[in-house]
Amino acid sequence: MVKQEVYCRYYDCEREEIPESAWLGVVFPESVVECPRRIGAEFVSVSRSAEEEPPTPVRLTFRAFEEPVHELSACVAPLYGDQPSWLPIADFIEHNKLEGVHYFYFYVGEISDYDDQILNDYVRTGDVEVVNMQDKYQRVFIGWHFLQIQDCHLRSKYHSKWTAFIDLDERISTNGQRMIDVLRSIEDPFIGEVQMQILSVIKDQDYPDRFLNKGRLEDELIFKKYNETVGPEWKGMKTVIRSDKVGIMSIHSAVTKYPGITSMALDPQTAVVRHFRSTKYRIFGSDWHKTPDEYGQLPVIGNTPLSLNFSVNLREAVVQRVLQVYAK
Numbered sequence: 001m002v003k004q005e006v007y008c009r010y011y012d013c014e015r016e017e018i019p020e021s022a023w024l025g026v027v028f029p030e031s032v033v034e035c036p037r038r039i040g041a042e043f044v045s046v047s048r049s050a051e052e053e054p055p056t057p058v059r060l061t062f063r064a065f066e067e068p069v070h071e072l073s074a075c076v077a078p079l080y081g082d083q084p085s086w087l088p089i090a091d092f093i094e095h096n097k098l099e100g101v102h103y104f105y106f107y108v109g110e111i112s113d114y115d116d117q118i119l120n121d122y123v124r125t126g127d128v129e130v131v132n133m134q135d136k137y138q139r140v141f142i143g144w145h146f147l148q149i150q151d152c153h154l155r156s157k158y159h160s161k162w163t164a165f166i167d168l169d170e171r172i173s174t175n176g177q178r179m180i181d182v183l184r185s186i187e188d189p190f191i192g193e194v195q196m197q198i199l200s201v202i203k204d205q206d207y208p209d210r211f212l213n214k215g216r217l218e219d220e221l222i223f224k225k226y227n228e229t230v231g232p233e234w235k236g237m238k239t240v241i242r243s244d245k246v247g248i249m250s251i252h253s254a255v256t257k258y259p260g261i262t263s264m265a266l267d268p269q270t271a272v273v274r275h276f277r278s279t280k281y282r283i284f285g286s287d288w289h290k291t292p293d294e295y296g297q298l299p300v301i302g303n304t305p306l307s308l309n310f311s312v313n314l315r316e317a318v319v320q321r322v323l324q325v326y327a328k
Helices: 086-099 112-122 141-155 179-184 214-220 308-326
Strands: 003-010 023-026 042-047 070-079 103-108 130-131 159-168 168-175 191-203 228-241 248-249 252-255 260-267 271-278 301-303
Touching: 023 112, 070 141, 070 179, 086 112, 086 168, 086 308, 103 112, 103 141, 112 130, 112 308, 130 141, 159 168, 159 179, 168 179, 191 252, 214 308, 228 271, 252 260
Parallel strands: 070 103, 070 159, 103 130, 191 260, 191 271
Antiparallel strands: 003 023, 003 042, 159 228, 168 271, 191 228, 228 301, 248 252
């Protein structure tokens, strides 16, 4: 629907439409309509004409804070598929919290009741908000990802100073200082995007279906079990942005930035994104770590564990949360 015209429709606290308030807007970028604020508006909807009955209005949520509530947050790509996610959720959140991420926007397309228990526990403790992405329209899941990117860009715009756009199988990983400290060291007010290379981590086994006991959990801890790596490289890079300085966001980088705003590329010695890439379930073929590149060269596999101090803190946090949720 990009560039198509739709009407913003405004409603008061009793869901009665405010007379003569309809505003003709344009869909841009895809899935986004900018509707000006209206005094007295508590609910909003959209329609193709000003006369037709619109979909049920939704309540507006105030997020136009003068100062951001959070300093660094993470927008998490939609969860879907039938692979177990309870352990990845704990590892993902606790790892990135150690890097200074204060808040997480999770988007759920599909999740099992079992995996949902630990996600809801993070909601309970104030670390996470969840957006459920089911509606009546059928989409391939990459379609949900594009929608999530636009939603989370706007959701975080005045709610968080910096926002990382990463997937559940990705971890921000710095060397010697936390990511939040790297961002705090940036003095140039015109930096609106910080880019990081991808360090691919070979994931050649499945995550456990359920928690059995503490001993098995120790054996399955993701950061201990998977440390063979390839890279880093810029292909598939991920970014942390100032949402208020970026016009349009995509999966891997900012598409457009406001005038004068620039990007900053981090040296991999400062920070990378660790990407746990399965060798088994790949859309474009399995065993990526054994596949020659266009020059016939096989990937160079190294070993890149987390630092001892980071690992100790991460282990404690993951084990504590998992036991809290699943131990009988």
